[in-house]
Amino acid sequence: MLYQPDNTRYDGQMPYRRVGHSGIELPAISLGLWQNFGGVDVYETGRALLRRAFDRGVTHFDLANCYGPPAGSTEENFGRWMAQDFKPFRDELIVSSKAGWPMWPGPYGGPSGSRKHLIASCEQSLRRMGLDYVDIFYSHRVDPDTPLEETMGALAQLHRQGKALYIGISSYSPELTRKAAKILADERVPLFIHQPNYSMLNRRIENGLLSTLDALGTGCIAFSPLAQGLLTSKYISNTAVEDSRATRGTSLRQSMLSEDNLGRIRALNQIAARRGQTLAQMAIAWALRDPRITSALIGARTVAQLDDSLDAVKRLDFTADELAQIDRYAQDGDVDIWKVSSQIEG
Template identity: 50%
Template sequence: MYTANEHRYDKMLYNRCGKSGLKLPAISLGLWQNFGYGSVFANVEEMCRTAFDLGITHFDLANNYGHPYNGSAEENFGRVLDRGLRAYRDELVISTKAGYEMWDGPYGDRNGSRKYLTASLDQSLKRMGLDYVDIFYHHVFDPDTPLEETALALDNAVKQGKALYVGISNYNKAQTEEMLSIFRELRTPFIVNQPSFSMLNRWVEDDKLDTFCVENGIGLAVFSPLYQGFLTDRYLKGIPEDSRVGKGNTWIGDQLTPQMLKKLNSLNDIGVSRGQKLSQMAVAWLLHNKAVATVLVGASRPQQIIDNVGALDNLDFTAEEISEIEKVLAE
């Protein structure tokens, strides 16, 4: 039976999520890839246990993770819980989402209806063997459903005791502002937005979403911090056959141009001068943004989680380093 590392809280940094009372680890584990159907369960379990042993208390899922067998990541995480991690439930923040295509028919396609969100959360709780999740997100903005309906569905999940907090994902500033207004009227514990954000994907800054969230007490839990693996050492010398780009398992593979490779190597040089891997500097750079409560990292093996947590060894940037990074990113 699994027994957690007694020193798991010694190193991890915990940030308050917006102005809520909930603290999230600076680095969280996202179970989007490599945790669902077709994944080796022993590796799935080892990654989850490694994360918790390092002080990562937040595990982020969604109803459709595990594609093409939607829900299989939640099923595997439920098995991980059953095999020892469930004993630590009160030390865990478990989140899930609903919004993308999930099951056949009009009630399980991409939407934000009360019907879909209510049914999906019940399914997720059953797959993981939970009475509640800590955070329940609407996964993607739905222009065809009134925001009031989506907000009421999330609020109802809290009132039913099936979620403690609610969040939204892939919402821009204007959409977030409208949702916040509704949640304030309902007095819903809305605490987090989950957007994609990285050195190579800075729409959050361009949209001023980060500034809005800081001003209004909403935390950001950012995903794809390494830009589908670009911001690692995997591509510094080209495209390995077993990489996501090499396998054609990413929609941004055509962006790995000679100019991009030059940029990545320049960023890597800055990381080396800081005593960090490129991936570690990329994570630290995100945490330098005051809006970011946690960075959601993915993994295919435990060592990657260990390496990402190593980013916490150097979170400070000099003005010169920031200037140099900005110069490289502008090229």
């Protein structure tokens, strides 16, 4: 059946926030396709998730060349979903992709921030997705072996060619962010957005990065606001549920389920309950409490899970007392989120 999106999708259910000093707004919650949309996943489930997100005002879909598994398969699936459902609505969408992690054999396939790798990666991503351009193209990682001038120069080249309307970086330090922005500015290309890891269990960007982005006029989209599922009811019982990320051993380490983490998660869950929210909803709302956060980037495995997360926008306000209570438990702890492998994070 031909997909007809909900006519009420822009009737106020999803707030939009301006990206830095740009003319673009993003939905307060964006959908990331890091997991559950690849070649090993159920195709129609991914399709249903994209449809539901768009029906609820989510206009930003975030991908990367390495998402799958296998790597590249998420972009291939997305290309099919675009052709089947979203082609008439391309101008309503912000589609992003990234490059920098391993993708193909040989010295140019990554991990790399070289001009060769980034340009080739963008071309491959466009072919997989059947697009003429991406709205945002990111340097997915810092490459210490490539001069920053080369990495930013490659992004500026893609921008000039119209293959990337906006340029972003992910997981760069404040110092490197400032240097990247200066190099891009010399190329007359703004640093549009930064995508860092940010959640109640990982607050490191509050120590310099957020103020740096604010000073630069650069947006910030936070990935993993649910700390890879830790900030949900899933793990509160101290037992990792079947087929969770911890039990699958993919992106979340089993050691993350430490008693310290679980104790703090249980306390946060009680605060959320008093607010009339699920823990996931409060975690997303908390990430968005800072106006310097443009959007929270979430994943989803089911439509019900997606709906629960999107309902976070129904209650974004916090009292000073609630924030003080949350601060007792929302701290960096045993949160080595990433289990780095060829299937990439963020």
